[in-house]
Amino acid sequence: MQSLKESLLELITETSTNLPPDVRAAIQQAKEKENSGTRAALALSTISDNIQMAEENTSPICQDTGMPTFYVYVPVGANQIKISQAIREAIVEATQNGKLRPNSVDSLTGENSGNNLGEGVPVIHYEQWEKDEIEVKLILKGGGCENKNIQYSLPCELEGLGRAGRDLDGIRKCILHSVYQAQGQGCSAGFIGVGIGGDRTTGYELAKKQLFRKAHDSNPNPDLARLEEYIMENANKLSIGTMGFGGTTTLLGCKIGAMHRIPASFYVSVAYNCWAFRRQGITVDPETGKIKRWLYKEQPTVKPVTVSESATKTETSAPREVRLTPPISEEAIRSLRVGDIVILDGLIHTGRDALHKYLIDHEAPVDLNGGVIYHCGPVMLKDANGNWEVKAAGPTTSIREEPYQADIIKKFGIRAVIGKGGMGSRTLEGLKEHGAVYLNAIGGAAQYYADCITGVDGVHFMEFGVPEAMWHLHVKNFAAIVTMDSHGNSLHKDVEMDSLKRLSQFKEKVFS
Ligand SMILES: O=C(O)C[C@H](O)C(=O)O
Ligand code: SF4
Structure with missing residues (x-):
């Protein structure tokens, strides 16, 4: 070995x-x-x-x-x-x-x-x-998609779908609801593993195990195969889309397993995995410990996309691009609208859970007036000369900072927050009141953003650990989309309301 x-x-x-x-x-x-x-x-x-x-x-x-x-x-x-x-x-x-x-x-x-x-x-x-x-x-x-896992206990009442009973149709409703409740926050488009039955622990285990099935296999159980197909076809009609931006694909895969339960319990457990669906496997020789075979390396045979499904090449009008360098003025921020693309050059600061909690009661170690906070926990390494190098640096789920964000924007005069998945009504109100925007970066695109970082200008709070520390980063051509502006508009709010309406079209019984 x-x-x-x-x-x-x-x-x-x-x-x-x-x-x-x-x-x-x-x-x-x-x-x-x-x-x-x-x-x-x-x-x-x-x-x-x-x-x-x-x-x-x-x-x-x-x-x-x-x-x-x-x-x-x-x-x-x-x-x-x-x-x-x-x-x-x-x-x-x-x-x-x-x-x-x-x-x-x-x-x-x-x-x-x-x-x-x-x-x-x-x-x-x-x-x-x-x-x-x-x-x-x-x-x-990762954590963002893990936070979107959900477990239902049947029977239950579901937003948009009404009553879900202890049968295949009730299970169908739970699965559709699980995709709806994730919105774009688990870096959609996602893959789901579903576990029917078991107890609270084994149900989730079964759900996670489904994620080891190949994306294009089919379920040996005909009922579950039918359900998987149904979910793939219909969950995509919710139009949540990649990153919750709206669009034709919300779900990339759905794998369902079932196990026995005890009479009083009926769980449907859903493990949500982001598009960055990192799973691999090997077989190993027990004598030498050497790799014999890789388990997920072969090319799948994939049905070609049909003409009716394929994208119409009618270009929508190109979004407005605005180049900004911090410190950013209130006027520049107030001119931005949802849908604009902001391209940042200059210094930005990372900050996530530990930093937001800290800043509520303490002063910041650097001047943040007109500044940009990036919800990001990067992978950092020191090079041979002892200088920090950014190895990966995509955004983290912003909604976790909802209890703090509006107060932090106000206290420090922040003009832009970069993250992913959007934020709630308190932050939206804060953006309006203080003149700031929320910029949605593409979740999981950690190499793409690391490439935009031209230098590391120091770090504070290493005691919080590498992901939670406050990194001061020089960026060039860092692009993100305005999804919440300073006029009360939020793409996230709109997509959520629209997808709830779409969810309710699946209220009627399908499986008996
Ligand atoms: O912790 C992170 O960097 C990101 C997390 O996976 C998330 O999706 O929010
Ligand atoms: S940030 Fe990364 S780990 Fe987290 S949900 Fe997105 S792609 Fe997955």
Whole structure:
């Protein structure tokens, strides 16, 4: 088993940096269906470029390399203690190499362990089998989409859909609702794994396990196959679209599994995965620890997009582009409208959960007047000269800062907040009152944005850990879309209301 650690390091690196062909094919199909010139088409083309860049740079596709979760199948007699040790060593090395972001945080003290190890991290599941090889599957599922997982307890009442009973039709409603409630916040277009039955724990486990199925397989259970097809066809009619910008593709894959339950409980558990669907697997020789085979490398046979589905090439009018350099004036901000593209040059500052909480009661270490805050937790490495290098730097889900954002904008005179997924009514009110905008960057496009960062001008609050620290970054040609302006307009609010209306068309019974 001498080579096991090296094999696992290769597995982690490959998972984090090279999206599997079946996932790429699903994204490519979505791209072909989207009308060119729309915001969704723009987002999908950034996503495609980002996937390519990550592969070429062998760098993380998304800066959030998630909760490393391994499923290991072992021959009878294999030493699981040694395998776990090799996994932990490979995780530490992958973190040192910048293939994983240090993501393991002590829940009580908030301290980041710095090496991706911790109580319960990484997650390792074992199962024995009769084969004489080891199989290791890995999923790196990030926090934004994990936060969009949802569990329903049937019967229940669902917004837009009415009563969902303990039958296939009730399950159908739960799944449609799960896509609606995620909006764009889990970096849609997404993949869902659904677990029917079990208890609260095993239901979610079953849901997550579905994510290991290939994107283009079909369910051996005919009822579930029918349900999967139905969901794929109809969830996309919600028009939430890529990043929640509206558009033809909201869901890239739906895989459903079922298990027994006890009489009183009936759970439908949904694991939502972003487009940056990083899962890979290997089989390993138990003697040497060397890789024998990769599990998700073959090209899928994909139905070509039909003419009626493919994008009409009628270009929508090109959005207005506005170039800005902080400090930004109130006048420049008030001239922006939802749909404009802002291109930033100059200094911006990262800030996410820990910083927003801190700034409520403390002063900022730098002048933020007219400034730009970027909701981002980057992957950073020091180069040979001890200088910081940005390895990946896409936006994080902004809605988590909703309790703080309006107050922070007011207190420090901030003019623009960059993030993804949009924010709520309190922030919208704050933007209007103080003259600021919300800029939506493309979630997961961590290589694309890292490429716009020309230098690191220092860091504050390293004690918060790398992702939560306040990084001062010089950017050039950093593009993001105004999705909330200073006149009370919010694309997110509009898409949410529109998709709720569309959801209600699925109220009537379909499966008996
Ligand atoms: O933690 C992050 O960098 C992003 C997170 O995965 C998110 O989607 O909000
Ligand atoms: S930022 Fe988006 S793409 Fe990255 S892990 Fe979070 S949900 Fe996924």
